[in-house]
Amino acid sequence: MESKEGRQRDYSRLAAVGRGLVIGLFVGVVISLFRLLIMNGLLLVQWFFGQAHHHVWLLGVWVMISVALTLITGVLIKQTPEIKGSGIPQVEGQLMGELDYHWWPVLWKKFVGGVLAIGSGLFLGREGPSIQLGATVGQGVAAVTHNTGSQRRLMIASGASAGLSAAFNAPIASTLFILEEVYHNFSTLIWLSALASALAANFVSTAVFGLTPVLHISYFASLPLRQYGLLIVLGIALGLLGRLYQSVVLRVGDWYHKITWLPDQYYSIIALILLMPVAWYLPSVLGGGNGLIVSLGMHTPTALILLGIFVLRFVYSMIAYGTGLPGGIFLPILTLGAVFGAFFGKLMVLWQLTKPEYVPIFIIAAMAGYFAGISKAPFTAILLITEMVGSLHHLMPLAVVSLIAYMTVDLLNGAPVYAAMLEKMQTPAQRHLTDEVGHMEIPVFANSVLDGKQVREVNWPQGALLTEIQRGERRIVPRGDTLVRVGDLLIVHTPLDQHENVRQALLKMNGS
Structure with a gap:
C-alpha cells in the first residue's frame, strides 16, 4: 500500500532542475560559438587596420565593408525589430507579459547581427545579446515541448540566466541578475531552474574557453581601512557619471533621428565610419573592452591617458549603441568603470593619497560601482565582479563603492537602465492580446x-x-x-x- 508521504511527493523542483540543465547545455553551445566568432572577428579587424598602415588604400575597402555590414544588419533589423540593441529589455518585457515574439527569427538574426556588429570592433557588448539569445533558446525549447504560461516564462528566464553565464563564466551572478533585474521574482522553482541552467551553460563555456576568469586582475595588497574614505569619493563620482550615462544612452537614439536623414536601421554606417580613426590609432581599445580591462590590471597608463580613454569610450559606445545594432552595454559599462577606477587610483597616487599597489583595487571596485549605479542591481554587481575577477578578498571595497554609487544615482532619480529602455520602446513587438x-x-x-x-x-x-x-x-x-x-x-x-x-x-x- 502506498504511503501518504509517497503520494504527496513533489517532483516539480526536480523537473525544474532537469529542464534548466537541458536548456543550459543548448545555450552553452550557442553562446560559446557566438563568443568565438566575435573574438575572431575583432582580431581580424585589428589585423586589417594594422595592414592599413602599410596599404592606405585598405581604408577604402573598410568603407565598402561598412556599407555591406550596414545593409545586411539593416535588412535584419527591418525584418525583425526585436533584435535591436541589447535584448535585455525585450526579455524583461517577455517575462512581464508586455510583449512577445517568434523565437526562431530572433534567434538566428540576433546571432548573425550580433556577430557582425560586435565583431566589427564597435564599442558594444556581447552580454545583452547573449541573454536574449539564451532566453530565445529557452523559448524555443518551451515551444518544442508545448509548455505555455508560467512554465514557458520559467524556461525563458532559465535560458536568459544561461546566456549571461556562458558569456561571462559567472553562473551565480548570472542567476542573481535575472532574478534581481530582469524577472523580479525569487521563487524556489525559478531560482532552481535558472541556477541549473547557468551551471550547465558555464560548464560548456568553460570547456571551450578554459578556467581562467574572464576579467582576471591580480593584486597584491588589501586597501587599509584608513583609506576607505577614498572609496566613498569614488562611489559618489561613479554615481554621478552613472546618472549621466543613463541620461545619454536613453536619448542618443532620438539624437540620431534629429541629425540624420537615414532610415533608423541604417544608422550603423555612421558608427562604422567614425570607428576608423580609433581603429587606426588605438586598435587595442576596440570591442566590448574585456581585453582592455585585463591589460589595465597588468599595466596601468598615466592618469591623463586614462581620462582620454574614458571620454573616448564613453562617446563611441553611445554612438554605437544609438544605431540600434544588436549589441549591448553590459561589458562597455564595466570597461568604463574599470578605466575610471584606474584613472581615480592613478590620480590618488599622484596626489600621494594612496600607493600604486592599491590601484587594481580601485579598478575592480569601480567596475562594480558603475554597473550597480547604472543598472541599480548592486547585489548582482558585487557578485558578478567577484566571480569574473576570481577572488573574494575585495568584497568590502566592492560593497562600499557599489552602495554609494547606487544611492547617488537613486538620489538623482535614476531608474534601472534596462527597465527604462523597456519603457521607452515606442513599438513593442507584439503585446499579449490573449486571455493566457x-x-x-x-x-x-x-x-x-x-x-x-x-x-x-x-x-x-x-x-x-x-x-x-x-x-x-x-x-x-x-x-x-x-x-x-x-x-x-x-x-x-x-x-x-x-x-x-x-x-x-x-x-x-x-x-x-
Whole structure:
C-alpha cells in the first residue's frame, strides 16, 4: 500500500532542475560559438587596420565593408525589430507579459547581427545579446515541448540566466541578475531552474574557453581601512557619471533621428565610419573592452591617458549603441568603470593619497560601482565582479563603492537602465492580446499592509486572484477568513496583459 508521504511527493523542483540543465547545455553551445566568432572577428579587424598602415588604400575597402555590414544588419533589423540593441529589455518585457515574439527569427538574426556588429570592433557588448539569445533558446525549447504560461516564462528566464553565464563564466551572478533585474521574482522553482541552467551553460563555456576568469586582475595588497574614505569619493563620482550615462544612452537614439536623414536601421554606417580613426590609432581599445580591462590590471597608463580613454569610450559606445545594432552595454559599462577606477587610483597616487599597489583595487571596485549605479542591481554587481575577477578578498571595497554609487544615482532619480529602455520602446513587438494566465509569487514583509488581514479584507488589484498561500512547508488554500501573516508567500494568478500592473500594485501594498 502506498504511503501518504509517497503520494504527496513533489517532483516539480526536480523537473525544474532537469529542464534548466537541458536548456543550459543548448545555450552553452550557442553562446560559446557566438563568443568565438566575435573574438575572431575583432582580431581580424585589428589585423586589417594594422595592414592599413602599410596599404592606405585598405581604408577604402573598410568603407565598402561598412556599407555591406550596414545593409545586411539593416535588412535584419527591418525584418525583425526585436533584435535591436541589447535584448535585455525585450526579455524583461517577455517575462512581464508586455510583449512577445517568434523565437526562431530572433534567434538566428540576433546571432548573425550580433556577430557582425560586435565583431566589427564597435564599442558594444556581447552580454545583452547573449541573454536574449539564451532566453530565445529557452523559448524555443518551451515551444518544442508545448509548455505555455508560467512554465514557458520559467524556461525563458532559465535560458536568459544561461546566456549571461556562458558569456561571462559567472553562473551565480548570472542567476542573481535575472532574478534581481530582469524577472523580479525569487521563487524556489525559478531560482532552481535558472541556477541549473547557468551551471550547465558555464560548464560548456568553460570547456571551450578554459578556467581562467574572464576579467582576471591580480593584486597584491588589501586597501587599509584608513583609506576607505577614498572609496566613498569614488562611489559618489561613479554615481554621478552613472546618472549621466543613463541620461545619454536613453536619448542618443532620438539624437540620431534629429541629425540624420537615414532610415533608423541604417544608422550603423555612421558608427562604422567614425570607428576608423580609433581603429587606426588605438586598435587595442576596440570591442566590448574585456581585453582592455585585463591589460589595465597588468599595466596601468598615466592618469591623463586614462581620462582620454574614458571620454573616448564613453562617446563611441553611445554612438554605437544609438544605431540600434544588436549589441549591448553590459561589458562597455564595466570597461568604463574599470578605466575610471584606474584613472581615480592613478590620480590618488599622484596626489600621494594612496600607493600604486592599491590601484587594481580601485579598478575592480569601480567596475562594480558603475554597473550597480547604472543598472541599480548592486547585489548582482558585487557578485558578478567577484566571480569574473576570481577572488573574494575585495568584497568590502566592492560593497562600499557599489552602495554609494547606487544611492547617488537613486538620489538623482535614476531608474534601472534596462527597465527604462523597456519603457521607452515606442513599438513593442507584439503585446499579449490573449486571455493566457500567469502567476507571480509575492512575499509578505514586516511593513506590509497585508500583514494580519483576512483575505476578504484586502482590496486586491483588478485581475489578481489569490490561489495559494505558502507558509513555511505548508500550502494553504485561502478562504475569505484566512489570515495573511508576515513571511507568507502569496501565489497570485493574473492575465498576462495585466501582469505588470498587478505586480506593481501588490508590491506597493507590500511596502516594497
